[in-house]
Amino acid sequence: MTEDEIKGSLVGYSAETVEELYDLYTKHSTLVGFSVRKDTVRRVPKTGIVKEKYYLCSFEGKRRETKPKTPKPNVENSKKKKPKQQAITRVGCKAMIRVKKNKEGLSERQINVVKGKTIEALQKVGIRPSDSYRYLCAEAGGEEYVGGTLRDHMNFINRLKMKEIEG
Template sequence: MQFTSIEQAYAFYKSYAKLGGFSTRKGGEVHSGGITKTKYFVCSKEGHKAVCIEDRSSKSKKPYKSRNRGTIRTGCKAHLMICTVDGRLYTVKRFVDGHNHKFVCPDDIHMLPAYRQLSDVQEEEMVWELGTLNLGPVKAFHIMRKRYGGFENVGATVDDCKNFRNRINSYIEECDADMVINRMADKKQYLADYSFKYSVDDEKRLTGLFWANGLCKPNYIEFGDVISFDATFKINRYKMVFVPFTGIDNHC
């Protein structure tokens, strides 16, 4: 059996593994003359978990803490080895199909990490867009479950949705203040009577922000007799005061 690329061979072995009830990963490779001459694809349970050896020569006084995590490795020897002469065609040179572990039943194969992946549509339209509506990743997952007709059709788990949301938050963490100011500026440009002001310190960090939309202003003029000024002091992650102005209208 021959393949035109390493990726084509891996896609074939991955499809075979999914039908068989196990998952795979890319193994070692041998290079020569700038060409990958030999490539291994192995079972995801190949090898054993690395043992952490305490380094007594380390000068660090802080004790090292490792997470007590289990392992799926069982030392499985199943693998596929492909080789090439010129880097154009890869030929199967060795195929070992003997596993030392149980296979996953077809109904649960979608739960293996290798086959769990959020699509671009799921990431953008479901997890991200629903997050802008204050719907968390757990609710986004259950909406996708309803939409796609079951857990097995989502292609991911609740934890995958949470991890994606955490990656987004980590990515925007350094520019979140800029994003807020840009959003306010866009609203001021396109919405009538929208106002906002902000202040920064010497290091250009956001220290204050005030905004009011076009509906708040006439309401204040009409129902400005009773205004609640509620300062919740420094309980958010930014250590900033959040002060909503609440008016009482004729409907209380």
């Protein structure tokens, strides 16, 4: 995968393992300019196998408000310690990726080669992206059988356009 592909949207990429997608997201975050921390892990209850993981920007969330400590009655108040100065690192960044395994054990939502060629052909003849998505849904027998969302479809078309511009 090229640096430009990693720097763009990662929606729809699949890999054999969760760790491969974590490595991809850390490369993406480095190129874009942030770092990643691990968050929620969901497992299959009976087996304990990981089925879903969230990786967040290290700046996600908000700093907890600390309550001022009340002085103890027998302690001398003349020797007050200054509170430790800490940099504010949690600023509410929303960058994140959710990795979820599907029935085949791969990440969900991918546009395979055949669908990609179909989308590319429809794009070249001038059919609008939303119309081409509806066509694929009708051909597959419903949205749930397409293998991707309208957003994945639009991201794929945007990547095609970017390749055209770069070329």
